[in-house]
Amino acid sequence: MSNNAFTTDGEWNALYIDGEWVDGGDRDEIEVTNPATRDQITSVPAATEDDVNRAYEAAAAAQSEWADRPPHKRVSVIESALDLLDEHRDAILRSLAIEAGGANAKSFAEFQTARGITQQAADFPFRVGGDIKDSTIPGKENQVKRVPMGVVGVISPWNFPFHLSMRAVAPALALGNAVVLKPASPTPVVGGLLLARIFEEAGLPEGVLNVVPGHGSDIGDRMASHPEADVIAFTGSTQVGQRVAGQAAENLALPAMELGGNNPHVVTEDADVEAAVDSAVFGSFLHQGQVCISINRHIVHESLYDEYVSRLTERAEELPVGDPTDSETVIGPIINEDQRDQMLEYVRESVDAGATLETGGHDEGLFVKPTVLSGATNDMAAACNEHFGPIAPVIPAESDEEAVELANDTEYGLAASVHAGDLGRAQDIADAIDAGMVHIGDQPINDEPHVPFGGVKASGMGRYNGDAILGELTQEKWISVQRERRQYPF
Known part of the structure; x- marks a missing residue:
């Protein structure tokens, strides 16, 4: 297949259900645009609730046979997908730039992380294991096995569409599940249909992966509430995630939720300011701040505050x-x-509330200049909300205790970072911050395919990556074997 088939220049005007590319027919279309130019790239069909039903039915019908395949057969498909990623890397990177607006560093990081989790997934069929437990009954053996959950519904976002779809899809498939994937409507190709093409070429059986692009307002509820779903893996805002989790739970499907963040970057008075700012620039401005784990608030000791603001602005x-x-x-x-418009409104409200705009705060089309706000407080709009933009509110703190209090004064608890001159001091602060992930001497944008990824409080439930995802996508099954004839009391 040509390299073009793996770019946004390919033919994408179809859904992928039960191993077939289904023409759009009389369905509405989703126009896919390049955010840098606002030119239309392509269009894809908008799936209906009937399409979602068909996708789940196909997944349910195909799952048991796929799960029964020997582990090495499933591994072979994942490894073939990995080879295709390497073969078409440049095409995928370009597609991420054009459809998702990812600059070079972001797109490369996204590709590498997606590749890493696919590589990890190739090992999963041989890593998932069981246990033998003694019994209180003479002559009995207890076997505890891990088996696939069944059908996994994946609802992925637009900011890191390829990675955040792949981190659920590849492990789910490797572990013997079938998948229905709904990518975000701004990125239906790199977040969905591209994965269908990769796994189709890799030899995945029909029906095991199904991709239904569509608007969340039209099919989101059916995706989350379908009775065939055993797991709903969702990445997105807390508000939407709460709705999705509730709908999943009504059918006793496991909600695996990675939700919003409001991530603090704490800098103490003995920190290396240059190193702290160096981390801050990457942590605030990678992918224009459109990252759930980007720095949302810079909490800096007052003795370093002016120097930090000056360096960050420069x-x-x-x-x-x-x-x-x-x-x-x-x-x-x-x-x-x-x-x-939303992020710039947060900036305007913060300036009206007393913050000083050091730089940025304006746009040219969809390009927003990197923005630094000094004199910020925790309750200002750009600080208390997940602004999801290239915006850096800098908040002063007079002590470690106040810094921790400010860091934790949010409903979220996804990621955080700490810079301090003493490692023990930094560790104490990290321990005190309510977050699922804290990075010392660094910034919060870290994701490694073998390390658990997820948040606490309103930032979600469950964990992705490594051994953690094995627990989300498989379940324990107890089989007892009575090897000697049992004596019953009656």
Whole structure:
């Protein structure tokens, strides 16, 4: 198959259900646009609830036979998919830039992380194991096995569409589950249909992976509430995630939720300011801040505050803004007008409340300049909300205790970072921050395929990656064997 088939220049005007590319017919269409130019890239059919039903039915029908395949047969498909990722890497990177607006560093990081979890998944069929337990009954043996959950519904976001779809799809398939994937409507190709093509070429049997692009307002409820779903893996906002989790739970499907974040970057008075700012620039401005684990608030000791703000402002003003297909670009476009308008409104409200706009705060089309706000407080709009943009509110703190209090004063608990001159001090702060992931001497944008990823509080439930995902996508099954004739009391 040509390399073009793995780019946004390919033919994508179809759904992928039960191993077939289903023409759009009289369905509505989703116009897919390049956020840098606002030009239409392609269009894909908008799936209906009937399409979702067909996809789940196909997955349910195909799952048991797929699960019964010997582990090495499933591994072979995952390894073939991995080979296709390597073969078409450049095409996928370009597609991520064009459809998702990812500049070079972001797209490369996304591809590598998706590749890493696929590589991990190739080992999963041989890593999932069982146990033998003694019995209280003479002559009995207890076997505890791990078996596939069954059918996994995946609802993925637009910001890291390829990675955040693959991190659920590849492990689910490797472990013997079937999948129905609904990618976000701004990124239906790199977040969904591209995965269908990869696994189809890799030899995945018909029906085991189904992809239904569509608007969440039209098919989201059916995706989350379908009775054939055994797991619903969702990545997105807390507000939507709460609805999805509730619908999944009504059918006793396991909700695996990675939700919003409001991630603090704590800098103590003995920290290396240059190192802290260096981390902050990456942690605030990678992918225009459209990252669930990006820095949302900079909490800096008052003795370093002015120097930190000055250095951060200078660095922010140096970042190249432009078309993400240009290898020199760091700051690409915001995904759409609604996202842009919301983040700029947070900036305006914060300035009205007393913050000082050091740099940025304006846009050209969908390009928002890196923005630094000094004199910020925890209750200002750009700080208390997940702004999801290239915005850095800097909040002063007079002590470690106040920094921790400010860090924890949010409903979220996804990720955080700490810079301190003493490792023990940094560890104490990290231990005190209510977050699922805390990074010392770094920034919060970290994701490794073998390390558990997830949050606490309103940032979600469950964990992705490594051994943690094995527990989400398989379940224990107890089989007892009575090897000697049992004596009963009656």
